[in-house]
Amino acid sequence: MSDLRDLYQDLILDHTKRPRNFGQMENANCRADGHNPLCGDKLTVFLDVDNGVVKDVRFQGSGCAISTASASMMTESIKGKTRAEVETLFEKFHHMLTGPQSVESEDDELGKLVVFSGVKEFPVRVKCATLAWHTLNAALKHQVEPASTE
Amino acid sequence: MKGLSEVLSPETRRPRTSLDIARIREDFPILGQKVNGRPLVYLDNAATSQKPRQVIEAISHFYSEDYSNIHRGVHTLSQRSTQSYEAVRTKVQKLIHAAEDREIIFVRGATEGINLVAFGYLRPRLQAGDEIVISGMEHHSNIVPWQILCEEKNARLRVIPINDDGEVIFEEYDKLLNSRTRLVAVTHVSNALGTINPIRRMVEVAHRQQIPVLVDGAQAIPHLPVDVQALGCDFYTFSGHKLYGPTGIGVLYGKASLLESMSPFQGGGDMIASVTFEKTTYNKIPHKFEAGTPDIAGVIGLGAAIDYVQAIGIAAIGAYEEELLAYATREVSKIAGVRVLGSAKEKASVLSFTLEGVHPHDIGTILDQQGIAIRAGHHCAQPVMDRFQVPATARASFAFYNTKKEVDALVNGIRAVMEVFS
Numbered sequence: 001m002s003d004l005r006d007l008y009q010d011l012i013l014d015h016t017k018r019p020r021n022f023g024q025m026e027n028a029n030c031r032a033d034g035h036n037p038l039c040g041d042k043l044t045v046f047l048d049v050d051n052g053v054v055k056d057v058r059f060q061g062s063g064c065a066i067s068t069a070s071a072s073m074m075t076e077s078i079k080g081k082t083r084a085e086v087e088t089l090f091e092k093f094h095h096m097l098t099g100p101q102s103v104e105s106e107d108d109e110l111g112k113l114v115v116f117s118g119v120k121e122f123p124v125r126v127k128c129a130t131l132a133w134h135t136l137n138a139a140l141k142h143q144v145e146p147a148s149t150e
Numbered sequence: 151m152k153g154l155s156e157v158l159s160p161e162t163r164r165p166r167t168s169l170d171i172a173r174i175r176e177d178f179p180i181l182g183q184k185v186n187g188r189p190l191v192y193l194d195n196a197a198t199s200q201k202p203r204q205v206i207e208a209i210s211h212f213y214s215e216d217y218s219n220i221h222r223g224v225h226t227l228s229q230r231s232t233q234s235y236e237a238v239r240t241k242v243q244k245l246i247h248a249a250e251d252r253e254i255i256f257v258r259g260a261t262e263g264i265n266l267v268a269f270g271y272l273r274p275r276l277q278a279g280d281e282i283v284i285s286g287m288e289h290h291s292n293i294v295p296w297q298i299l300c301e302e303k304n305a306r307l308r309v310i311p312i313n314d315d316g317e318v319i320f321e322e323y324d325k326l327l328n329s330r331t332r333l334v335a336v337t338h339v340s341n342a343l344g345t346i347n348p349i350r351r352m353v354e355v356a357h358r359q360q361i362p363v364l365v366d367g368a369q370a371i372p373h374l375p376v377d378v379q380a381l382g383c384d385f386y387t388f389s390g391h392k393l394y395g396p397t398g399i400g401v402l403y404g405k406a407s408l409l410e411s412m413s414p415f416q417g418g419g420d421m422i423a424s425v426t427f428e429k430t431t432y433n434k435i436p437h438k439f440e441a442g443t444p445d446i447a448g449v450i451g452l453g454a455a456i457d458y459v460q461a462i463g464i465a466a467i468g469a470y471e472e473e474l475l476a477y478a479t480r481e482v483s484k485i486a487g488v489r490v491l492g493s494a495k496e497k498a499s500v501l502s503f504t505l506e507g508v509h510p511h512d513i514g515t516i517l518d519q520q521g522i523a524i525r526a527g528h529h530c531a532q533p534v535m536d537r538f539q540v541p542a543t544a545r546a547s548f549a550f551y552n553t554k555k556e557v558d559a560l561v562n563g564i565r566a567v568m569e570v571f572s
Contacts, residue, residue, distance in 0.1 A: 040541040
């Protein structure tokens, strides 16, 4: 049960219950749908990208605690970043969940996102944490097909 | 060896009032372990059930002592293998009360059984504008093959609606049947809701219009005595792995006259009478549908599984599981925020539920941390999820080796889920 506290940390539960930047965006110039067929999680990411910079981001959909919190915290951490910066952040995030070494908790760039490092101990839940990021990626690339964790 | 070459154990025994569950659990080696530091509570039996030592040993013994290919060798081992393999066909015949053993075809599982009917029986008979009727509670395996056929032939898939309790609406079913209906394909027991469908009545109504009926028995066979002649169905299919047997083996029952009228599904060895480059004559049923070397050891394992459940008595198993399900439903329903999906009058062994504010996937993870295995998701029945407007459910499904104490562990486990999210 002790591992559960690593997975369901207070910050994560807070974002699950009160997701930030939740809802549609009327003036989005990029959007994509994401789907995790394993658990049925579905979400849509809306972006307002101006001159290569994410000016605004919102999401909506339904999913488990991990996918909802991850989407919520992702929106907070990418606002104001350039495409390249977002890509680097996703790489670091992905590496934290799937890479061989444990990530230093003081990794500056990841910031609050290190709260998801506990997901690594629950391999079937990694897709929950990355769904929003895969969808974001698709939105930035203007992909028409829904992003999938598969 | 004992149990294999032996003919049947007495087929139906008087239901015992109570089973010696502690004794039964000793037969299942996997159940004795700890998961995440807690005793394993295995409640995912609708996905697949665990294997008794008798099944594991039968397979091991077969490979160690009797193994050879079947139906072709004159040597002793081949004869022994053939005899054991064919003896299981007779066991299955008795289990489901088929009229003849040649009506029993070994397939990979219920999915292959349904596909065999779809492509071997229906495809050559289906024309544009024809209709296939299924129910709103089907597993994807009893939806997708029909969609493939409908698309190919420009035919139409009709769906019997289900009510809020998770039962088929019989009047609507009756209305759906017409002169264009070529097949009814319906599940005996719903994997997502546990509903037991009124198959006998459904067959009666279909037969009035000469419409054949295929029954998906994957979830029924471990819990209910099945009598295909009493049900009157034309096809019945199930998987061995849900009946405490090995994976990779299942059964399709078909009425002899129908099977004989069908073209082979796959070509290959063993399904032929003679082959020249000019013409091939097919073997008789059931061999016509068993091309290639089959899963011989799987069949042997299935035979041992049938012996095992029949020795306990399927009626006794069903009665015990009913009691367990009633207890679980009562206890789990007491938890605030729980919504149980599926409240059919006739139900078997499945408790599907949601918890307010908590996604089933999170329930699954938190229960797993307590050693409790349940299924979380859409259970390969997305239309059922849509019908009840939930993205997914948590599903506890029971077998006769489960106990009330394990149900209590589940209830405590769900309370722990609430704590995490409180």
